[in-house]
Amino acid sequence: MTTKIAITDDHVLVLNGIKAMLANTPEIDVVGTYDNGQQTLKKINLDKPDILLLDINLPDINGIELCKTLLKQYPELKILALTNFEEISFVKRMLSNGASGYLLKNTQKTELIEALKTVLEGRQYLQDKIEKKLMNYALGRQNSETFIPKLTRREKEVLEAISEELTTQEISKKLFVSIKTVETHRMNLMSKLGAKNSVGIIKKAIDCGLLD
Amino acid sequence: MTTKIAITDDHVLVLNGIKAMLANTPEIDVVGTYDNGQQTLKKINLDKPDILLLDINLPDINGIELCKTLLKQYPELKILALTNFEEISFVKRMLSNGASGYLLKNTQKTELIEALKTVLEGRQYLQDKIEKKLMNYALGRQNSETFIPKLTRREKEVLEAISEELTTQEISKKLFVSIKTVETHRMNLMSKLGAKNSVGIIKKAIDCGLLD
DNA sequence: TAAAAATTCAGGGTATACCCTGAGGAGAGA
DNA sequence: TCTCTCCTCAGGGTATACCCTGAATTTTTA
Numbered sequence: 065m066t067t068k069i070a071i072t073d074d075h076v077l078v079l080n081g082i083k084a085m086l087a088n089t090p091e092i093d094v095v096g097t098y099d100n101g102q103q104t105l106k107k108i109n110l111d112k113p114d115i116l117l118l119d120i121n122l123p124d125i126n127g128i129e130l131c132k133t134l135l136k137q138y139p140e141l142k143i144l145a146l147t148n149f150e151e152i153s154f155v156k157r158m159l160s161n162g163a164s165g166y167l168l169k170n171t172q173k174t175e176l177i178e179a180l181k182t183v184l185e186g187r188q189y190l191q192d193k194i195e196k197k198l199m200n201y202a203l204g205r206q207n208s209e210t211f212i213p214k215l216t217r218r219e220k221e222v223l224e225a226i227s228e229e230l231t232t233q234e235i236s237k238k239l240f241v242s243i244k245t246v247e248t249h250r251m252n253l254m255s256k257l258g259a260k261n262s263v264g265i266i267k268k269a270i271d272c273g274l275l276d
Numbered sequence: 277m278t279t280k281i282a283i284t285d286d287h288v289l290v291l292n293g294i295k296a297m298l299a300n301t302p303e304i305d306v307v308g309t310y311d312n313g314q315q316t317l318k319k320i321n322l323d324k325p326d327i328l329l330l331d332i333n334l335p336d337i338n339g340i341e342l343c344k345t346l347l348k349q350y351p352e353l354k355i356l357a358l359t360n361f362e363e364i365s366f367v368k369r370m371l372s373n374g375a376s377g378y379l380l381k382n383t384q385k386t387e388l389i390e391a392l393k394t395v396l397e398g399r400q401y402l403q404d405k406i407e408k409k410l411m412n413y414a415l416g417r418q419n420s421e422t423f424i425p426k427l428t429r430r431e432k433e434v435l436e437a438i439s440e441e442l443t444t445q446e447i448s449k450k451l452f453v454s455i456k457t458v459e460t461h462r463m464n465l466m467s468k469l470g471a472k473n474s475v476g477i478i479k480k481a482i483d484c485g486l487l488d
Numbered sequence: 489t490a491a492a493a494a495t496t497c498a499g500g501g502t503a504t505a506c507c508c509t510g511a512g513g514a515g516a517g518a
Numbered sequence: 519t520c521t522c523t524c525c526t527c528a529g530g531g532t533a534t535a536c537c538c539t540g541a542a543t544t545t546t547t548a
Contacts, residue, residue, distance in 0.1 A: 494546080496543070498539100500538090505535075507533095509528100514523105518519100
């Protein structure tokens, strides 16, 4: 049984590099390559790959968003992030959005194939370097007390709307309440999150994982 | 529908070689051949090719300059560099001046046709060898900054300050500039990052890894 | 069931952000 | 030299965010 994989990357050289790398590996079949997010969304249901190698850095859609969207539509699909970004924040966001693994683009053939196998078995594959970073990050975080403030239902809704760059007026219309109510909620958000303004609200919210 | 191509090269045997190579390929029609830059500039508007195969090494004009000039006048034209220069600096300069691909003169017929097709579809074609060189070069400098908007030094400073929850007035004092200047930078940040307000700036900045 | 928390909203205010046009000077690069 | 980008700043305006006090109603919880 061959494993069908597809690749989304806007760099032709990367696409071809991977294809070439897998050319003489009969158990792996590259069924599709896409160079942007829209194309991926359109064509993936035709190619039906088991695994998608996904670059974060795409011209049209953020790879992290794309990951989330794809997994909603195709829960069976395994997504393996393949990128140059070493930042832990990207790793965390990819994994929390359902990615099955994270590889850097300097990956060698053997490692790529091992990653594909691991992912196919339903397990998670992280490159050594990434795993260590993640570990250190987790250990560093354990000590520092991170109290996540409890937000009410309404506050979460307002928070969400603020992060959508809506104005108070727009939020009031969206939630069917008065402007004054929205302002109250925002003030409470600032108070609870220890922020001086909406920018602070968003920063702390992202930091606490209250937003994706 | 046939694809019209033209060739600029000062070596007659190369011109003829390519023509011969494409002679029994009906979907490709060689509509013009030029042996220097001036001639190319003069005659290309008459021949109206879809793709131009362009040598870098021309007697009168530098092929890289010619590429830039041609694309200013004919933005629809696809230019495929065809040369013996393997140096990455040439490749980069051609591509950054808008060339759609880069072939060495040892190209075989099938590869040439594939390159032409790829370019015609609006994608980029690079010969394997060139691709690998570029890949190594790219890996050497992990600067994946394709979709990350380029911010100026001042814009980065203002961005940083905004993320510190400072007001415009506070930022102006911190950076020793007027309030109006800070506002200008913030507007430019919104524009560059596609944000509707400061919240959007921060979100996109975090998203792009410009912060933290 | 009483207390606490959450949701709603008002009046009234100041500070700030947002948005436009326009423009001079400095520096880099062709 | 000319062009382009960046940095700087102004006038003048509207919209919005921020901040206070106070309070009625509903919902949750102890």
